Amino acid sequence: MSFEPGQRVRVAARTHPGHHRTPGYVKGRTGRVERVHAQFANPETRAYGADGQPAQRLYLVGFDQGELWPRYQGAARDRLLVDVFEHWLEEAE
Amino acid sequence: MSHDHDHDHPHEPIGTDGEPKAAARVRALEELLVEKGVVDREDVRRRIDRLVSRTPADGAKLVARAWADPAFKARLLDDAREAALELDLDPGEAPVVVALENTESVHHVVVCTLCSCYPRALLGPPPDWYKSLPYRSRTVADPRGVLEEFGVTLDDDVEVRVVDSTADIRYLVIPSRPEGTDGLGEEELAALVTRDTMIGVAQARAHEPV
Numbered sequence: 001m002s003f004e005p006g007q008r009v010r011v012a013a014r015t016h017p018g019h020h021r022t023p024g025y026v027k028g029r030t031g032r033v034e035r036v037h038a039q040f041a042n043p044e045t046r047a048y049g050a051d052g053q054p055a056q057r058l059y060l061v062g063f064d065q066g067e068l069w070p071r072y073q074g075a076a077r078d079r080l081l082v083d084v085f086e087h088w089l090e091e092a093e
Numbered sequence: 094m095s096h097d098h099d100h101d102h103p104h105e106p107i108g109t110d111g112e113p114k115a116a117a118r119v120r121a122l123e124e125l126l127v128e129k130g131v132v133d134r135e136d137v138r139r140r141i142d143r144l145v146s147r148t149p150a151d152g153a154k155l156v157a158r159a160w161a162d163p164a165f166k167a168r169l170l171d172d173a174r175e176a177a178l179e180l181d182l183d184p185g186e187a188p189v190v191v192a193l194e195n196t197e198s199v200h201h202v203v204v205c206t207l208c209s210c211y212p213r214a215l216l217g218p219p220p221d222w223y224k225s226l227p228y229r230s231r232t233v234a235d236p237r238g239v240l241e242e243f244g245v246t247l248d249d250d251v252e253v254r255v256v257d258s259t260a261d262i263r264y265l266v267i268p269s270r271p272e273g274t275d276g277l278g279e280e281e282l283a284a285l286v287t288r289d290t291m292i293g294v295a296q297a298r299a300h301e302p303v
Contacts (some may be wrong), residue, residue: 005237021259023206025233037191040261058260074237075249
């Protein structure tokens with residue numbers, strides 16, 4: 001499944017044994033696609049000597065800071081942008 | 094020290110005293126890879142030399158040109174790799190570089206929570222604090238607090254955008270052009286662009302008249 005800029009997405013809440021590039025603090029959180037990057041070799045298999053194929057699309061996903069940290073002290077408009085691979089994203093309502 | 098004495102005592106090996114565990118592991122790995130013919134020691138040396146030879150001066154050239162030329166800034170924001178090549182700078186090999194513009198209403202600050210991803214080709218090696226656990230963990234959750242410690246205080250009507258560089262993209266911040274720099278040429282502008290402004294933990298300042 002691919003995603004469009006502006007689309008609401010949720011980062012999968014699953015655990016993943018071994019190397020992966022999805023930070024724990026965004027798992028299960030809902031944000032919006034900010035940018036659609038290119039496809040890159042999958043680091044989860046590349047880290048173990050494979051070629052990382054099939055390549056995975058990378059997205060820059062934006063979150064309201066309040067969505068990530070309930071006790072966030074900064075301004076309500078503050079956001080956090082993080083690159084997440086497509087196979088970690090789910091459609092959100 | 095002269096070596097005209099008899100060798101009745103052992104000599105210490107060179108340069109590994111107090112070596113961090115990770116460095117020892119990397120060195121052991123390198124030795125194995127060289128021994129097995131996977132990598133060439135000279136190639137490793139050249140690559141290290143190339144990495145450490147980079148400086149923030151290259152990134153500063155990009156920012157200064159962007160400040161001076163709005164059309165170039167648009168190209169830099171659209172495709173930083175192409176824009177770097179346009180100035181005969183080397184944007185590096187695999188990772189894509191994305192430039193983000195700080196304005197009166199948006200302030201970007203870059204972090205890599207998972208390790209130390211950094212646009213090394215354009216900024217040189219990252220500062221030690223960039224790789225530290227406190228910077229990596231606190232910047233995402235309390236960016237305004239971290240920025241305060243770097244001397245940057247932002248009003249609440251400025252949107253702070255933390256950018257966590259987790260994968261193949263390297264982010265470079267284009268700081269806001271300081272007031273009072275209208276008459277400056279590109280070289281003078283580039284001198285105002287420090288490494289920290291391109292990470293987003295500092296703001297570019299015009300030199301105060303002495």
